[in-house]
Amino acid sequence: MQTLQVDLGERSYPIYIGEDLLSKAEYIVPHLAGRQVAVVTNETVAPLYLDKLTSALSSRNVTPIVLPDGEAFKQWETLQTIFDALLKARHDRRTTLIALGGGVIGDMAGFAAACYQRGVDFIQIPTTLLSQVDSSVGGKTGINHPLGKNMIGAFYQPKAVVIDTSTLATLPARELSAGLAEVIKYGLICDEPFLTWLEAHMDALRALEGSALSEAIARSCAAKARVVGADERETGVRATLNLGHTFGHAIETHMGYGVWLHGEAVAAGTVMALEMSRRLGWIDEAERDRGIRLLQRAGLPVTPPAEMTPEDFLEHMAIDKKVLDGRLRLVLLKRLGEAVVTGDFPRETLHATLAADYRVMVEQISQ
Numbered sequence: 001m002q003t004l005q006v007d008l009g010e011r012s013y014p015i016y017i018g019e020d021l022l023s024k025a026e027y028i029v030p031h032l033a034g035r036q037v038a039v040v041t042n043e044t045v046a047p048l049y050l051d052k053l054t055s056a057l058s059s060r061n062v063t064p065i066v067l068p069d070g071e072a073f074k075q076w077e078t079l080q081t082i083f084d085a086l087l088k089a090r091h092d093r094r095t096t097l098i099a100l101g102g103g104v105i106g107d108m109a110g111f112a113a114a115c116y117q118r119g120v121d122f123i124q125i126p127t128t129l130l131s132q133v134d135s136s137v138g139g140k141t142g143i144n145h146p147l148g149k150n151m152i153g154a155f156y157q158p159k160a161v162v163i164d165t166s167t168l169a170t171l172p173a174r175e176l177s178a179g180l181a182e183v184i185k186y187g188l189i190c191d192e193p194f195l196t197w198l199e200a201h202m203d204a205l206r207a208l209e210g211s212a213l214s215e216a217i218a219r220s221c222a223a224k225a226r227v228v229g230a231d232e233r234e235t236g237v238r239a240t241l242n243l244g245h246t247f248g249h250a251i252e253t254h255m256g257y258g259v260w261l262h263g264e265a266v267a268a269g270t271v272m273a274l275e276m277s278r279r280l281g282w283i284d285e286a287e288r289d290r291g292i293r294l295l296q297r298a299g300l301p302v303t304p305p306a307e308m309t310p311e312d313f314l315e316h317m318a319i320d321k322k323v324l325d326g327r328l329r330l331v332l333l334k335r336l337g338e339a340v341v342t343g344d345f346p347r348e349t350l351h352a353t354l355a356a357d358y359r360v361m362v363e364q365i366s367q
């Protein structure tokens with residue numbers, strides 16, 4: 001078992017990482033303010049893990065709130081279901097919401113906690129690799145809007161993050177790969193030696209080898225905790241965690257939420273960010289290809305959807321949250337292991353990046 005810490009003054013909290021933590025009350029109960037607990041989960045995760053968690057919380061009054069599964073349900077109506085259930089069971093202000101599931105559940109439960117009676121405590125118990133390495137840490141909560149990803153939300157920190165690595169045993173391979181996109185992101189933006197480590201351990205990670213997974217999760221959480229601790233509300237360095245996301249969110253929104261998984265869209269978006277960084281002369285072709293190969297080895301798509309035109313991308317990217325005073329800003333790489341957030345690039349370079357033939361590029365890499 002490892003414990004990390006997100007340092008945010010009075011909003012600081014621990015991240016526990018270990019096997020079978022779900023059934024260990026000592027990691028959860030000390031973080032409960034009152035006797036009432038509502039577990040927000042979904043119809044896929046509930047049959048797998050809800051009983052285990054409720055047994056660990058046997059001394060509390062637990063309301064299970066089981067939502068439909070999928071990115072398409074990360075929206076207002078589902079949030080309303082959470083509020084209906086909380087009010088029906090007369091949950092008061094000392095209630096703690098527990099998010100048990102992937103990033104969709106964590107983002108929605110966190111936002112519900114931020115809003116319910118103007119704010120109640122919440123705990124993250126992430127059960128996908130993506131949520132264990134990224135979404136459960138840092139307090140970005142919210143829902144999608146038909147016009148843009150995560151457009152409605154709040155910064156609202158959990159009281160604790162409890163990562164039970166045993167839950168990954170039931171995760172579909174496609175979802176594991178999606179999580180690896182965000183793991184690779186940390187290497188690309190701030191930790192080049194981690195890229196080398198990932199190259200050496202990619203097969204072990206995909207085979208769910210425990211020690212490799214624990215190390216990847218801990219290194220990812222440590223990187224995220226460091227960035228969030230330095231810039232909780234994304235006025236500066238935190239935006240580097242958005243590598244590949246401006247392109248990726250455009251893919252998710254355009255294709256329809258859930259058609260491309262978030263991690264898959266981020267992977268293709270990361271390839272576009274690598275290509276644009278190369279076009280700006282910041283990284284060379286070999287460095288771009290190193291990033292692409294690692295994403296490929298993680299089982300991820302590395303080309304954007306064939307049906308998306310540069311105009312489609314530009315339309316969605318225009319409402320990205322990093323746009324300031326009408327100016328698009330992107331996360332790009334000065335070198336592998338160092339990201340910058342910048343709006344200072346020739347428009348033609350962006351156009352050329354959007355119009356590039358990624359299929360041909362990837363074919364050439366694999367020859």
Ligand SMILES: NC(=O)c1ccc[n+]([C@@H]2O[C@H](COP(=O)([O-])OP(=O)(O)OC[C@H]3O[C@@H](n4cnc5c(N)ncnc54)[C@H](O)[C@@H]3O)[C@@H](O)[C@H]2O)c1
Binds near residue numbers: 127137
């Ligand atoms: N808040 C943040 O900082 C942040 C960071 C990254 C991503 N996100 C958001 O997270 C979401 C993606 O999260 P995700 O990839 O976890 O997707 P997800 O929440 O949709 O979960 C993926 C799938 O795995 C299932 N599942 C969850 N745990 C399981 C388990 N242990 N065994 C079997 N199946 C399991 C889920 O029911 C779902 O079908 C997106 O909405 C994205 O925008 C948020």
Ligand SMILES: O=C(O)C(=O)C[C@@H](O)[C@H](O)[C@H](O)COP(=O)(O)O
Binds near residue numbers: 134182234
């Ligand atoms: O925590 C952050 O900050 C991130 O950007 C992490 C991302 O992986 C995540 O997808 C996040 O939800 C994107 O945030 P958004 O503000 O671009 O919607």
Ligand SMILES: [Zn+2]
Binds near residue numbers: 134182245262266
């Ligand atoms: Zn992400």
